[in-house]
Amino acid sequence: MENTREKYEVVIGLEVHAQMLTKTKAYSNDVNEFGAHPNTNVSVVSLGHPGTLPVMNKKTIENAIKLGLACHSNIASNQYFARKNYFYPDLPKGYQITQDKTPICTGGHLVVKDDLGNYKNVGITRIHMEEDAGKSIHDVDVYDTLVDLNRAGVPLLEIVSEPDIRSSQEAYNYVAEVRKLVRYLDICDGNMEEGSLRCDANISVRLVGTIEFGTKVEVKNMNSIRNVQRAIEFEITRQIEVVENGGEVSQETRGFDALKGITISMRSKEAANDYRYFPEPDLQPLFVDQPQIDAIKNDMPALPRELYLKYTEEFGLSEYDATNLVDNKYIALYFEDVLLHTKQIKTAANLLMGEVKSYLNQQAVEITEFPLKPNVIAELVNLIEAGKVSYSIASSKVFPALFEFTDKSVLEVATILNVIQDSDEDSIANYVKQVIESNTTEVQRYVAGEKQLVGFLMGQLMKVSQGKADPKQANPMLRKILDELS
């Protein structure tokens, strides 16, 4: 099978729908929130009552532009909305307001890791604004389908990628990247399980070296990034099998059954709807000018990719550390805040990825709920760097105590704990003297050439000083004396 597999190239394009975190819906003042009682966030507009009209929520345009800028897309200056007409019980107007010929963003790319861990660009075809439909609930009532219109009219961004994705792992990485981005931009909470981020995949296979695309199959209903990967993986295997057995892949829409891990045919493409798109006459055309785009740009937070490059290239952090720091927007923001109060980047990163993260894991809380302010962590970092406490004392003793002594400065806490390092030259000289006097055998061996014994002697020194001697000072002094003896 593995060999067969290598004969084929996989071509994947993804359509991601992100529900926007706006206070109100896309075209009405109805509240936009998840989890309310069915049919409570509805006015006559969401209900599609006769005579009602849509009114644009300006925040949705801002969000679309933000995402477009983050993806390096072109922002259209001149656009209009369109109606997509179809009948469905959870679509009360009988049409969805969307953008057809004039999407707000076109072109651009996202940087995503491929299977070998190298970064590649995945092209963005378009990003456009539209409204969500309501929800049809088939499994609550035995006889009837129930309709909840709370979701009807919730603003969405649809992000359509180019068919640049070549594996299920890349697809996973791409969706993870989109999710990270919309979270950074505060556009969407990225929660796939609740459906606020949804993904459809267009998948085809072709023999390596072929120019034409194979017949594509659209797969829907994948409610986690992991399931996107599983569904695609299943579909690749299925399609290759069909072709290998001399069959033809048929153009259709398939759904993913997460329990069985398989895709199931939903409808063939011949039954495709004619959506009769036409310009939405109830909304005025939309004009976006450069000053508006610039204002949004100036207001944008740092993006994960920018931060990653800054951390690796400018700060010299490892790829691993940088990836971990930017993976969660709020950790990255916290880190940025810490850096406002200290210049010790590496120590700050270590403390954050070490003690702080394990605290968060143990307490099962988010960094936004972390009780210590960034300046406190910075203070601790500075204390380490000033040689007042060692890193290990800082992490094992001072850090846990900070949660108890919330009204004290970090230095005061370290003082109370009696862990302030001894940096006094005379007393360190005294410790060195004590160590050399009481470890004559080891000192002799050192002088005879067993240089590695400096580690042992240094350990003795820390013991003598009850851990308080500043190793940065003590170590060179000890070496100096030993070398003078040699």
Next chain:
Amino acid sequence: MYKNFAEVKSALTSGVSVLEITESYLKRIEEYKNLNAFLEVFTDSVRENALRVDEKIKAGNAGRLAGMVIGVKDNICYKGHKVSASSKILEGFESLYTATALERLLNEDAIVIGRLNCDEFAMGSSNENSAFGPVRNPLNTNTVPGGSSGGSAAAVAANLCTISLGSDTGGSIRQPASFTGTYGIKPTYGRISRYGLIAYASSFDQIGAFTNTLEDNALVTEIMSGKDPMDSTSTSREVGSFALTPTDEKKRIAYIQEAYEMEGMQPEVKERMDEVIATLKADGHIVEPVSFPYLDYMVPTYYVLSTAEASSNLSRFDGVHYGYRAKNAVGVEATYKKSRSEGFGPEVQRRIMAGTFVLSNEFYEAYYSKGQKVRRVLQTKTKAIFADFDFVLTPTTPATAFELNAVNDPIQMYLQDIFTVHANLTGNPAISLPYGKSNDGMPFGLQLMSAPFTEKALYDFSAYLETKFQLN
């Protein structure tokens, strides 16, 4: 009987109460039941509201329209009252809110006496397409009152209410005004909010008023006008006062050569047109023919674009959420098909199908897209006319009201709109003034069109014409 708001106000001054005025209208509605103008009379709520306004008059804090009793076309929403667009498909539906235009009249203490018959979903030119039977023209009950706002025109002509509201998508206010000898305006697109008007063709629809005097027309139009945050297509341009101030300023008036020469125009209509032109010239105005060789394209363009929008606007009437649902329909597909087939009348179905066709993938370019292009050409050419002229003058209709069941061919019926669709295609305001009668005594209207958002000038010049020709 109260023929206009001036008569109502003088009655109020002489001590008649709003309730008494209302009772007299209610009595008259009962007497003129044969017209079939009202689909429903809000007997209870109108009395309650009359009493409330009487209290306000006593307290000295009544609004500008205190005493005005209005009838509302059955496609304008009024909270807590039924609204059906004269269609079976909205059976039992009651509106949860009030249209902005109506709300503004209510805020000035106008009261609503009932909802008025019309062509189903405002689609028609004779009011014969109502699911609740045709309306008769009070001036000759064998003839139609025009459409689609036939009930609104008939009710005002027969003095069943002080003024009425209608809607005009291709001539649905002006043509019935012409047929009933009333004043009817289609304001500039965007002048009056469409929120609460059941949409037929969104980029054409405007609410407007039927009145027996120009003064009343200007008053209620002024009050209804202005930006509404609920309608993105309403404009924030300042409204100002529309109160009539006749001037003897000399104007530049164009009449459309091709319309003037149109075959089949009723001789009296044409004669009167000649008379008007001659009189205006004699009075020192510049009156010139302009060539506008698009007459043949206007009605087809209008029907392509308006049916396209209608096919989408009427999708919401699906038997699922509200209104009529077919009995015995099993499954969602059958519910749609049966409910819509049984709920919509033949003309509405015809237009939904035409609109679905012109928007279909295969024919979009040939019809809808081309229609949009023609519309843009018409807009440009019309703008050019108004660069040189203040007003464009045409008859409102080529002839007077026809008899019921006389026009059976839909295409012939569509040609009723030949002079009126222009203003809807381009968005300009246009008013129909009663200005003549045929030999058998039936009225016909003069249509005056002006540049966008010049309603004030339109009313002022109409006032001048009225004095000049002693129209009333």
